[in-house]
Amino acid sequence: MTTLTDAWDWLTDPAHWSGDDGIWHRLAQHLALTVVCLIISCLIALPVALVLGHLGKGGALAVNISNIGRAVPTFAVLVLLLLTPLGRYGEGPTVVALVLFAVPPLLTNAYVGMREVDRDVVRAARGMGMTGRQMLFHVELPLSLPMVMNGVRIAAVQLVATATIAALAGGGGLGRIITAGFNLASTPQVVAGAVLVAVFALIVEGIFEVTERLAPHWVRGSR
Numbered sequence: 001m002t003t004l005t006d007a008w009d010w011l012t013d014p015a016h017w018s019g020d021d022g023i024w025h026r027l028a029q030h031l032a033l034t035v036v037c038l039i040i041s042c043l044i045a046l047p048v049a050l051v052l053g054h055l056g057k058g059g060a061l062a063v064n065i066s067n068i069g070r071a072v073p074t075f076a077v078l079v080l081l082l083l084t085p086l087g088r089y090g091e092g093p094t095v096v097a098l099v100l101f102a103v104p105p106l107l108t109n110a111y112v113g114m115r116e117v118d119r120d121v122v123r124a125a126r127g128m129g130m131t132g133r134q135m136l137f138h139v140e141l142p143l144s145l146p147m148v149m150n151g152v153r154i155a156a157v158q159l160v161a162t163a164t165i166a167a168l169a170g171g172g173g174l175g176r177i178i179t180a181g182f183n184l185a186s187t188p189q190v191v192a193g194a195v196l197v198a199v200f201a202l203i204v205e206g207i208f209e210v211t212e213r214l215a216p217h218w219v220r221g222s223r
Contacts, residue, residue, distance in 0.1 A: 006188035007195065016192075021176070023196065029172030030200065033091070034159045037098040041155060044099065045106035046148065053114020053144070054136045063111055066104045074101045074162055082169060094166045101162055102155040109154070113147025114140055153208040160201040174200065 010016060017023045045066070052059035074097050081093035117140050125139045141148075167175030174197050181189030 003187055003191060007191040010186075010188045010192045011195070021180070023174075023177070026172060026174050026176055027196070027200070029166075029176075030160070030163055030174045030197075033094070033098070033163050033166055033171070033173055034156065034204075037095055037102060037159050037163070038152070038156050040095070041099050041102035041106055041159075042152065045103045046110050049107045049110035050114060050136065050141065050144075053111045054132065054140055056115065059111045059115065063104075063108050066107045074098065075165055075168070077101075078165055078169060091166065091169075091171050094163075094169050094171050097165070098159055098163060102159050105154040105158065106151045109151025110144070110148045113144030113151075116147065117143045149208075149212065153205070156208065157201050157205050160204050161197060164197055 011023075019025065048062060049059070052062055077100060078093055078097040081087060081096055084093075086092050086096065121139060121143070122135065125135045130139070163173050164175030164178060166173045167179045174193055177193035177196065178190050181187070181191075181193055
């Protein structure tokens with residue numbers, strides 16, 4: 001209990017919330033890194049998943065290949081990237097490692113969502129004379145949107161939790177609070193940093209849940 005009490009004291013100390021090393025600044029860095037990586041991941045994974053899901057070809061192979069990334073620790077990927085020329089570009093290795101980590105849930109959920117669309121509905125749309133593009137954007141995508149958004153939610157929460165590795169490469173974010181705690185041999189600071197990351201991840205999860213509840217019923221669908 002002493003450690004938890006000391007961690008609470010650390011968190012409630014106003015001095016730890018301001019300045020370049022303060023919680024607010026590190027939180028802003030963490031949020032920015034998460035958003036950038038999520039956007040890049042979506043731009044890579046979703047078009048591939050939607051097209052392959054629409055065509056019904058090559059999707060299983062793409063999903064299996066992307067899922068290989070789940071078996072490789074993100075930290076190991078980051079270390080390897082730091083040893084390449086990319087390591088000279090600041091946050092570059094961290095962004096690449098996190099994007100590779102976020103792609104599998106996005107790709108898998110979007111592809112599965114597309115393939116789970118009722119085939120009778122698809123055949124009916126084709127029978128009405130819809131083009132492939134019209135079927136994709138006006139039939140299949142709306143019906144698969146709940147699964148697509150579920151993948152985005154999973155990727156966002158995982159990115160929040162994993163973006164702490166940026167500190168290991170000299171980047172910013174809440175991970176810097178944890179690594180600074182280790183350097184200072186301050187267990188309360190390490191615990192406080194871990195609590196901040198956990199709370200941030202729960203907040204992101206909550207935002208997606210609230211957004212889903214407020215969205216139209218055809219967006220909510222069912223998981």
